[in-house]
Every structure is written in structure tokens, then in C-alpha cells.
Amino acid sequence: MGSKASTLLREEEIEEIKKETGFSHSQITRLYSRFTSLDKGENGTLSREDFQRIPELAINPLGDRIINAFFPEGEDQVNFRGFMRILAHFRPIEDNEKKSVAVSEPLNSRTNKLLFAFRLYDLDRDDKISREELLQVLRMMVGVNISDDQLGSIADRTIQEADTNGDNSISFNEFIKVLEKVDVEQKMSIRFLH
């Protein structure tokens, strides 16, 4: 998938993506056409600039972090496989999937969805949301209307509610526990058109 000539998706690749992500055939082809429409350089990969060209994403408070989430550690390009892997997190959980415990945890399970959200906070990947990381995200979401002191209190309160082992930061397990009453499966799902 490096040159312009091989921009068409091959059947084997579709099958592999289907197995890995659980998307249907038509969903994959539809998302592929979206991928190619975003890929202005036509080299089969997306760069950060390609994402930043999406106008609504530019005004999203968390736009930069979301774009970052698509790119694997230290890389500047994401291919279609990687693109689909990220989008797979947002597939709705089908009823029959819930019951199949045999297969290894699918990308769109509740834990993986929550891990994705967790990683939006946790930039340095130390598996903890520190107070500074929380403050950064809060400031991005809230804008300029709230003073630093007030924001600090909100951050302190958030950590206090979640923190059970007293290390003044939120670990992934504490994060899961705090959101146990929230219907994450439905909140973090997009109905991809067939």
C-alpha cells in the first residue's frame, strides 16, 4: 500500500481487517473511500496535516489529542490498517459479541473503550492521570471562562473522588471504577453506516 497504483483495497486485506476489527465488508469499503478522500498526498497514509484539514475537528477542544491518538508511538504517518484499528474502538457492541468469551478481548470492548479515553488524558503513558494532566485537559475543555483556582479545585475534587490508594493520581482501574455507572458502551459508540 505504498504507491499510487495500489490504492485499491485487496480482498485479503479486507478479510484481515474484518477479522481484526469486526467491521463488515461494506463498512470497510465505505471507510476506505473516506480514508482516500482525506489522503490528499495520495500515498496511502494520513499525516497530521490531513487530519487538521477537517474543519470541525479544528474547533474541537480535544482535536489535537484525538488526532494524536491515531498515530502509533513516535510515528507521523498512519496507514489504513491503523486507521481502522482506532475506529474499531467505537463500533457498537453487538449482543452476540457480549456472549462470546472465547475470542480474545475485541477492540470495542468496554475496557478497551475506556482505555482509549484514559489515554487521552495520560499523555506520558505512565498509566496514571496526574493532576497536571487532568488540569491540561480541563483547561482545553473549559476554555477561558473559569479561573485557575476554580479549575484546580475541580481537578482536586475529581482526583479525590476516584483515588483509592492515595497517590494523588488516577490509575486505570480507578478510572474504570469511577465510570461504572455510566453507560460507556452506548456513549462511546458510533453507528457506522452499512
Place this chain on the structure above:
Amino acid sequence: LYLLVRRKKNHGSRMTAQWTLSLLLSACLFRASCSAPAIPRPPRSLHPVRGFNNSGGSLSVDLPMALRVFSVDYHHVQAPFEIVLWIMLASLAKLGFHWSGRLPAVVPESCLLIMVGLLVGGVIYGVRHSAPPTLSADAFFLFLLPPIVLDAGYFLPGRLFFENLGTILWYAVVGTLWNVLGIGLSLYSLCLLAPGSLGDISLLHCLLFGSLIAAVDPVAVLSVFQEMHVNEQLRILVFGESLLNDAVTVVLYKLFESFLRMPSVSGLDVLLGGCRVLVVGMGGLFVGLFFGLIAALTSRFTSGAQVIAPLFVFLYSYLSYLTSEMLHLSGIMAIVTCAVTMKQYVEANVSERSNTSIQYFLKMWSSVSETLIFIFLGVSTIQDVHMWSWPFVCSTLLLCLVWRATGVLLLTAVVNKLRRNTVTFRDQFIIAYGGLRGAICFSLVFLIDDFPKKRLFITTTIVVILFTVFVQGMTIKPLVELLDVKKEKGALPSVSEEIHSRLIDHLLAGIEDVVGYWGQHYWKDRSVFTHFVCVCVCVCVCVHLEF
């Protein structure tokens, strides 16, 4: 009356006090109604040449050639006096129920109020031997309904409502059409099958009847669902549907009524009728928007006179209702839109005290209105204009239930494909079962032009209303428990939940942008909506300044 009081004393003091209270009230009520001009009483004076007010209200001590020391001029204060007595009855009845402990848990308030109304109506009928005052359609539509709808619109959970707007509109418009046509056509086929007694009811009459009986009533739904704490999605679906189907009901009712008056109906007229639904709905929406924005603008300048700030809220909403009623648009949609629009601006602009006053007065007025409506429903049932017909009444009841159930099932099957959170079967059952009819049907049936079977329609409407409110209203709570329908979350979300949910919302909006999909989150994303609203408000302000 004395015997009744005597007997009730054996049932425990609480019940007694309650019954004596209500009986005392009905006593003063019947005394008031007795002295109404309807019954001319012979003047008590011994000197007929005195020259009394023969309208039957005045009483005077007859001292020849002296000043009247004591006189009762009831006629002078009759109208407000009677209104206050009714409101007093309603409020004391409400007090009584909540005081009686276990009763409100089992029987919904609406049922108890109708029973009080029945009792009072019976007393008045027994005394006067003529029909008690009925709920006049004008009084209902102009005075009793607006406060309730305003209260509902002001406290509508906006975000949830707009998230489910598509589904709600789907149920309200298509569902109501389905019910109206289904009930109307089935009743007509019934009338064809029984030409003896029902032969003179035409197709248009059946459709007219169908249009008024099919609509779910917001007042009844609100009062029953308030006491059940089902999950908020279910609640907003049923409630939103009952509010929005007003547009369809109003149009269909007026349409069939005008068809009845016209000599012939062509296909073009039906098509025009369809366009009218759109006009009425959208028209009501725009009238509401207009008044809502003006109210928002006015609230900016109320800092000087904080005391009258709440008044503007009520005045503008009522004005929007009256304007749309004047233009034959949907008043309910106008007032709901007005309330939803102005709420955020008013809350930001007026003082804390004014906000509290607004909320408090809204709740109070809507509560009084609701109580009065149900009591009057009970009172108006006692009449001598009833015409009974077993097949018609029973089949109407059956058809209402059947058509609603099938309608909900079919519509939900379609809409679930497009929704993210599917509507489960249990929720569907509650939606179908919670389709209560109320005072709107009642008032509409009285407004029909007179024709031979009008009394039959009135009786049937009353039976359907009583059935839905009593049977369905009382059993829906145990059914919710039995079916284990998802209940609402008890506590408010914690700070963490709020923040993380916000993060997730932004995240999902971003992902939808990446995928190029205009889903829920695109419309929900605050920046888009507030931007749009700011533009509109700016336009208004700029227009204002140019003049």
C-alpha cells in the same frame, strides 16, 4: 350529608377529617350554587313592594324606611367567588390526599381528583336536579391548559429532548396519523355493520372522532409518569410525544370539521390538509421562537426592576400561546418552544430570587390547573346528556388499545434501526400502555357541531378517558415494577462522571468528524449550537438597534 358524616366516623379519625373537609366544601359549594341565578327563589320579604333585585341574589332585612344594616349581595361577587371556591376545593382535596398517608402510593392523584369531582358533581346534581357546570372548552384551552404546558416546557430536559427529537417526532406525527386513521376507519366499518343504531354516523364523523380520541394527553401523562421514576429516555419519549402530537391533532380535528361543513371533499382538499400539518407545526414553532427571543431580549434590561422580571416570562409565553391560537396554529408547540428558548437566557439574566419566583409560580399554577382539570372532568361526567351504546363504546376502547399497541410496535421496529440506544420491548410496552387520554379529548368533543349522535360521542369519550386514567393509570405502576423497567438514576452525577462524560462527548464528536458522519454528536456539540444561537440573537439585536 349528616348520615354520611356519621358513618365515616367509624373508619378512623384521619379519613373522617378528610371526608368532613371535602363534604364541608361541597356543602358550601352547593349553597353557593343554590343561590346562583339559575334557581329563582321567592323573595323572603313580607313586603313585595320593596323592590328587590329579582335576579334572586339579594336578601335584605326589611326595616321600613331605614337603612339596610345587613345585606348579602351574592350576585355582585358571584363569578370570582365561585372560581375561588373551586380552586379552594381543588387545593384542599390535594392537601387531603397527601395527608392520608398510604393512598397516594397506590392510586395516582389524577384518579383521586376525578373521584372528588364525581362526588361534588353528584352532590350538585342531587341538589339542583340539573347538570352541574361543565368544563367549558374556552376556559380549558385559554386558562387551564397553558400553565401546565408552560411548566412542562420550562422544565423540559433540553439535551435529552433534542437527542431523541427524531424518534419523538416519528411517534408524534406518524403514530398519531396511524391511530387516527385506524380508529376512524375501524369505527366506520363497525357503524356499517350495525346499521340499526349506528347507521347515521358518516365516515367523516368517525374520522373526526378518531382524531380527537387518538391523541395522547400531556396532562394525564405528566401526572402519572411523575410519580413513577422510570428511566429518563422512556419518560421523554412518552412525554415529548404527548406534547408534539398536538399539532397533528389540532390540524386533523379542524380539517375533518371543515370537511363536514363543506358540501363535498376532493383529493386536493386532502392534500392541502397534509400541507396544513406542516404549516401548523412549523408556524407554532416559529411563533414560539419569536416570543422566546423577545423575552430573552427583554430580560436583559430587567436589572432595574427585578420584581417584575418573572412577570415577563409568563406574559410572553402566554402571548405566544394566544397568538398561535389566534392564527389557528399549534398553541402547545408555540408555548413549549417559547419556554425552551427563553429559559437559558432568562436564567442567566435575571437575579436568583426572580429565578426562584419563576420556578415556584410555574409549579404552583400548573399544579392548581391540573387539579382543577381533573376535578372538572369528574364533575362534568355527571350529566343527563348521556347516550349509551354497548358496541360503540366497547369497540372504541378496544380499538384505542389495539391500534396504539400495533402502532408503537411497528414504528419502533423502524426507528430502532436508526437509533443508537434501541427502545427495548419493555419500554415499548410502557409507551403503548402509557398512552393516556385526558381533558383535551373531552374539550374537543364538546366543540363538535351538533348532530344526532353527538351525545354518544361525548359518553364514549368520557368512558375512554376514565378507563385510561383509572385502569391504565393505576396499573401502570405495578406493571413497571413487574416488568423491571429500567428506572432513573437516583443520584446526580458526580464531578468525575460529569467531566469524563464531557471528554467522551468531545471525543465522539471528533471521531464522527473524522469518519465524516453527521451523527448525534455533531448536533449535540455545544460549539455548533451556541454559535448558531448567538448568530440569531445578534441578528435580533442588530435589527433592534437599527430602528
